[in-house]
Structure formats: structure tokens, C-alpha cells
Amino acid sequence: MNLLARLFSALTLLALLAAAAVLIWPRLQAPPDPQPPVDLQGPVDFILVEKSARRMTVFRKGAALKTYRIALGFAPVGDKVRQGDGRTPEGRFRIDRRNAASAYHLSLGLDYPRPEDRARAQAGGYDPGGDIFIHGQPNALPASTALRHDWTAGCIAVTNAEIAELFAAVAIGTEVEVRP
Structure with missing residues (x-):
């Protein structure tokens, strides 16, 4: 029994x-990707980054083309103020450089700091920082590895395959809006 x-x-x-x-x-x-994979066909004319949603959407003529999951700076809440604060800047920017030889797999540079960021930093006696990019993963990692937590120093990170796709579709002068 x-x-x-x-x-x-x-x-x-x-x-x-x-x-x-x-x-x-x-x-x-x-969780599933925000949308099924779609190859970008043709140029992108606007990029919207929504920090709180960890989402970046690319547009052409007002139509959303594709959405990406992103990683941000290691202290993502709030606007970037100074060098080393780990924040991703908020506001309107433009892509002002492209780097195929980046320490991260490809990179698209934002025109941060803007004149108002420089003026604020000068008045406060500190460095506003710079070198803010949309980029891939560190070159030291295997190509298929993707860090998904907020790990950058203030940049916007995607996978290597995604930055290769963006690098081909985003020109210098493309507008980027980064929202909280």
C-alpha cells in the first residue's frame, strides 16, 4: 500500500x-521579431528610434519599411549630457558619416553633438561626448553573435546582418529622430 x-x-x-x-x-x-524579415529595396529617407521600446523603424516617403530591435547605451534613460554617461542622445540628427572600417561591424554616424549640445557643455564646463553611431556588433565577436542588452557607450546597435542592410540603404544626410 x-x-x-x-x-x-x-x-x-x-x-x-x-x-x-x-x-x-x-x-x-x-518574443518574435517586430515584423517578418523584409529586405530593404532602395533608399531610406528617415529613421525613427524609440528608446523606451528598443525599436528603430526606417521610412521612405512617410511609409514604414522595416522595424529593428535595438540595443542602446548602458544607461539608456534620459538624454545624453556628457562624455561617458552611457546615454543615447535624444532629438533630431542627420547621418553625417559612414564607416566601413569601424571597430563595430559597419557604422553610420549621427551629427551629435549639435551646436546646442556644445554650448550647454561649454557653459557647464564638461565634454558633451561624440562619436554616436548606428552600428553592428563588436568585430571581436563571432559574426552571428548579437548582444541584446543595452551595452554601448551611447550608440544604437543592431545585428551585423541588419547594419549591412542599413549601410546599403542609408545615405549621408538621412534624418534620424531619437525619441525617449
Whole structure:
């Protein structure tokens, strides 16, 4: 009788664990990409970065073409103020340089700091920072690796495949808006 009670208890516990796994497993899986993969065809004329959503959407003539998941600076809340604060700047910028030999897999530079950022920093007696880019992963990592947490010094990071796609579609002068 004691053996039968133990067997019944073990089977009940196993059934409960299986039921819990069925309920929990879908929540443990990675969320799907914001949209199915789409290759960009032709140029992009506007980039919208939404920091709080960790989302970047590219547009042409007002139509959204593709959305990317992004990583930001290691202290992502708030606007960039000074060198080393780990924040990604907020506001309107333009792509002002392209770097195929970046320390990160390809990069598109933003025209930060703007004159108002420089004036604020000069009045406060500190360095506003600079070298803010949309870029891929560190070149030291295997090409298929993607760091998904906020790890940059203030830049906007995507996967290597995504930055290659963007690098081909984004020209110097493209407008970028970074929202909180």
C-alpha cells in the first residue's frame, strides 16, 4: 500500500509539472521579431528610434519599411549630457558619416553633438561626448553573435546582418529622430 501511495504521489507531481510547463513554456521563449524579415529595396529617407521600446523603424516617403530591435547605451534613460554617461542622445540628427572600417561591424554616424549640445557643455564646463553611431556588433565577436542588452557607450546597435542592410540603404544626410 505504501508503494502504491508513493507511485500515485509521483505521478500526480509529474502531471502537475507537465501542466505547469505547458503554461509557462510559451512565456519563456524569445518574443518574435517586430515584423517578418523584409529586405530593404532602395533608399531610406528617415529613421525613427524609440528608446523606451528598443525599436528603430526606417521610412521612405512617410511609409514604414522595416522595424529593428535595438540595443542602446548602458544607461539608456534620459538624454545624453556628457562624455561617458552611457546615454543615447535624444532629438533630431542627420547621418553625417559612414564607416566601413569601424571597430563595430559597419557604422553610420549621427551629427551629435549639435551646436546646442556644445554650448550647454561649454557653459557647464564638461565634454558633451561624440562619436554616436548606428552600428553592428563588436568585430571581436563571432559574426552571428548579437548582444541584446543595452551595452554601448551611447550608440544604437543592431545585428551585423541588419547594419549591412542599413549601410546599403542609408545615405549621408538621412534624418534620424531619437525619441525617449
